Structure formats: C-alpha cells, structure tokens
Amino acid sequence: DAKTTQPTSMDCAEGRAANLPCNHSTISGNEYVYWYRQIHSQGPQYIIHGLKNNETNEMASLIITEDRKSSTLILPHATLRDTAVYYCIVRVVHNAGNMLTFGGGTRLMVKP
Amino acid sequence: DTEVTQTPKHLVMGMTNKKSLKCEQHMGHRAMYWYKQKAKKPPELMFVYSYEKLSINESVPSRFSPECPNSSLLNLHLHALQPEDSALYLCASSQDGGSGRGVETQYFGPGTRLLVL
Numbered sequence: 306d307a308k309t310t311q312p313t314s315m316d317c318a319e320g321r322a323a324n325l326p327c328n329h330s331t332i333s334g335n336e337y338v339y340w341y342r343q344i345h346s347q348g349p350q351y352i353i354h355g356l357k358n359n360e361t362n363e364m365a366s367l368i369i370t371e372d373r374k375s376s377t378l379i380l381p382h383a384t385l386r387d388t389a390v391y392y393c394i395v396r397v398v399h400n401a402g403n404m405l406t407f408g409g410g411t412r413l414m415v416k417p
Numbered sequence: 418d419t420e421v422t423q424t425p426k427h428l429v430m431g432m433t434n435k436k437s438l439k440c441e442q443h444m445g446h447r448a449m450y451w452y453k454q455k456a457k458k459p460p461e462l463m464f465v466y467s468y469e470k471l472s473i474n475e476s477v478p479s480r481f482s483p484e485c486p487n488s489s490l491l492n493l494h495l496h497a498l499q500p501e502d503s504a505l506y507l508c509a510s511s512q513d514g515g516s517g518r519g520v521e522t523q524y525f526g527p528g529t530r531l532l533v534l
Contacts, residue, residue, distance in 0.1 A: 348507050348525030349460065405523060407459030
C-alpha cells in the first residue's frame with residue numbers, strides 16, 4: 306500500500322471548515338483513499354473513502370486531486386467534538402484480508 | 418446496529434497470568450480483526466480472521482493467541498506477557514474481509530486498555 310504524509314497537528318476555530326491535507330504521491334491506480342478518525346480513548350471511526358471522484362457524506366467531503374497524488378478531507382462546520390486524530394490511509398482491496406495500515410495522522414484541535 | 422463491543426474495558430495483569438480479551442459484533446460481519454495501539458502511536462494490525470479462519474498473522478509473538486469460536490465472537494488469549502505489551506487492544510469487524518467484491522468499512526470497538534506489571 307502507498308505511504309501517506311499528513312501534518313502532525315492542525316488547529317481550527319469552531320464553526321469554521323477544517324481542511325485536512327494528505328499526500329499520497331506513490332498511489333497506484335487501484336488504491337483507494339480512506340479517512341478514519343480517533344477521538345481520545347475511543348476506537349477509530351470510519352469517515353469516508355474514495356477512488357478518483359470527490360465524495361461527500363453526512364460527516365465530511367473528500368476532494369482528490371486529478372493526478373490522485375493528494376487529497377483533502379473537509380469538515381464543513383467543525384465542532385468541539387471533532388477534536389481527534391485523523392488518519393489518511395491508502396489501500397488496495399485484495400483477497401488476503403482487509404488490512405488498514407495507519408500512518409501518524411493529523412491531530413486536529415477545534416477551539417472555541 | 419453498528420456496534421462492536423469489547424470486554425473488559427481495563428485489565429491489569431502480572432507477567433505470569435493468563436487472561437482473555439473478548440470482542441463481539443452482531444452485524445453479520447464475517448471478518449474480524451485485532452489491532453494493538455501503544456500510547457501516542459497509530460493502531461497496528463495483529464490478526465485478521467475471515468469466515469472464522471485466521472487469514473493474517475502479522476508476526477505476532479505466540480504469547481498472544483487469537484480464537485474465533487463463531488462469526489460473532491473474537492477472543493485474544495494472553496499468557497506470559499511482558500510490560501512492553503501494555504497497550505490499547507482494539508477489535509474491529511467488516512463485511513467479509515476482502516473478497517474482491519469491493520471496499521469495506523471496518524467498525525472498531527472502544528478497546529481494552531491493558532497494563533502488564
């Protein structure tokens with residue numbers, strides 16, 4: 306699976322959009338981009354995933370560049386409860402098992 | 418119901434003890450996972466079960482012994498652990514562990530926080 310690079314930490318004001326970047330310059334054509342987050346002392350929580358097109362769900366939007374070498378997770382109106390570590394993961398779906406390889410993640414602090 | 422439950426929430430054990438961690442899901446998922454997470458580090462995959470068979474063992478020491486008695490339950494048996502094994506142990510499940518039919522979401526439990534003295 307391709308390696309990802311994320312900023313170690315970011316701050317965001319409550320009510321503003323939080324834009325979390327992820328670099329995955331070695332991504333290959335059959336690898337998906339996943340985002341999970343982990344709120345303190347809880348298990349990771351799935352947010353969104355995509356292959357080529359931009360995706361949106363009730364939690365967030367995922368913008369993938371045309372060359373697929375980077376992506377941005379957007380939380381449109383961040384709240385204090387969005388304070389968490391956000392993991393960008395790139396992986397291939399294969400038959401040997403649904404493996405998630407977590408990188409360092411971005412620690413997002415939403416401030417009042 | 419998208420819940421994965423884990424018991425106990427906290428566990429303290431000595432290096433000579435034998436204990437077990439339990440994980441349960443009722444989403445009809447056929448793949449279950451154990452991850453280990455040290456403080457301030459990302460989770461690391463330990464084991465994957467797919468259709469109650471062990472499909473991936475990430476070179477985990479034999480003092481950790483997984484067991485999948487049925488499709489809803491996953492255990493992790495612990496014996497002769499070391500203090501460096503102290504960590505948060507996370508269980509997760511997904512639809513069927515990657516049959517090639519498409520991407521899957523993994524649902525995580527809250528974890529068991531283990532302290533080995």
